[in-house]
Amino acid sequence: MTIENYGVFYVAAGKKYVDEACTSAQSLKKINPYLKISIACNQQPKTPDLFDNIIVIDESVTCRNEGLLFKTKYLYTLSPYEKTLFVDTDTYFIGDIKSGFAILDYFDVSMTLDPPDTYYPVSSDGEKIYCKPVNTGVIFYRKNEANDRLFQEWLKIYSEKLSQNSQLRQSDQTSCTEALMSSESRFYPLSSEWNTRFCFINTLQEPVKILHAYSSNIEKIAEGVNLEPNKLRAWVPHLRRCIVFRPYTWRHRLGKIRDTVVKWLPSS
Numbered sequence: 001m002t003i004e005n006y007g008v009f010y011v012a013a014g015k016k017y018v019d020e021a022c023t024s025a026q027s028l029k030k031i032n033p034y035l036k037i038s039i040a041c042n043q044q045p046k047t048p049d050l051f052d053n054i055i056v057i058d059e060s061v062t063c064r065n066e067g068l069l070f071k072t073k074y075l076y077t078l079s080p081y082e083k084t085l086f087v088d089t090d091t092y093f094i095g096d097i098k099s100g101f102a103i104l105d106y107f108d109v110s111m112t113l114d115p116p117d118t119y120y121p122v123s124s125d126g127e128k129i130y131c132k133p134v135n136t137g138v139i140f141y142r143k144n145e146a147n148d149r150l151f152q153e154w155l156k157i158y159s160e161k162l163s164q165n166s167q168l169r170q171s172d173q174t175s176c177t178e179a180l181m182s183s184e185s186r187f188y189p190l191s192s193e194w195n196t197r198f199c200f201i202n203t204l205q206e207p208v209k210i211l212h213a214y215s216s217n218i219e220k221i222a223e224g225v226n227l228e229p230n231k232l233r234a235w236v237p238h239l240r241r242c243i244v245f246r247p248y249t250w251r252h253r254l255g256k257i258r259d260t261v262v263k264w265l266p267s268s
Contacts (some may be wrong), residue, residue: 006083006101007036007052013061013070018045020089025050028093035098040078042070053080065162068172072158076141076151088137088212094222095209100194103140107188108147109180110140112195119170121177133173134180137212138195146185154179196225202235204242 008028010021018041025037029050038053039045042061048054055078061067075086083104085097103110114135121129141147158175161168180187192202198221199213207229208222215221224241233242 005081006085006104007038007081008085008087008097009075009079009081010037010039010041010087010089011071011075011078012039012041012089013057013059013067015043017041017067017089018043021045022047022050024087024089024091024093028097031093031096032098036081038080040074065166065168069158069162071136072155072172072175075139076143076147079143081143083142084140086139086141087210090212090214091138092211092218092222093209094211094226095193095207097194097209100140100209103188103190104142106186107140108142108144108185109150110188110190111135111138111176112190112192114173116197116200117171117173119174121174121181123181129181131177133177135195135197135212136171136173136176137197138190138210140190146183150179150183150185153183196235198225198235199237201237203232204235205232206230 008025010024012018012021018039021039021041022045025039026047028035028037036052037050038055039051040055040057042057042059044056045051045054057074059070061070079086083101085100111134113132115132117133117135119133121131121133123129154172154176157178158172161170161175191206192204193206193208194210195212196202196204196208196210197212198215202225204225208225211218211221211225221240225235227242228244232245234245235242
């Protein structure tokens with residue numbers, strides 16, 4: 001396999017997810033039309049022209065856990081890039097992502113945390129570790145020996161869990177976090193703008209680049225999260241809008257005036 005410098009990589013099993021990857025790739029093409037995109041999948045995409053590389057894997061997937069294992073097996077080993085942005089198929093691009101690859105000049109792997117995930121990692125001696133798992137739906141990584149070991153360990157841990165319990169409820173994310181705990185890979189926590197899971201509350205400071213979740217009205221959400229893109233704000237999903245932090249409101253200013261007046265009034 002020829003290793004290229006950088007690009008975006010999808011892993012998808014089944015028509016639903018392969019079609020989703022096409023929709024996601026279309027949104028990326030609108031933002032970064034010259035960025036390379038590849039996919040590993042178990043059937044041909046409906047719009048193959050979206051992808052520079054299509055790697056077809058003869059492997060069937062019949063349930064959620066098999067799909068997560070499929071992803072974990074191939075997201076690192078089959079990427080044709082030296083620097084990769086791996087994304088889940090339910091992502092939607094609304095901002096330029098090219099700058100993100102510069103993170104990999106200084107770090108080996110980068111993901112956001114996943115606060116809603118309550119399946120905490122466990123140490124090698126069985127102790128529950130109270131750190132939130134990483135979200136494995138958006139990952140920047142580079143190919144090197146440290147990451148070779150990290151991704152192999154992630155797959156090993158998750159495969160062993162599934163062999164013990166095929167109905168495992170926790171996702172691959174806990175296993176990834178457990179692999180990171182003993183890894184030599186340099187990890188950088190991505191900010192929410194790179195992986196805005198808009199079904200949950202998000203704190204944002206800069207323009208959102210990647211939306212991550214399902215919605216039939218994704219363009220409206222894209223408009224809402226970036227209405228005031230360079231202000232500190234909180235995306236509130238049930239309101240479908242951001243609440244912007246405004247420290248100097250009229251009440252604050254009136255309070256300052258009042259304090260000044262009181263200071264100069266003669267004491268009784």
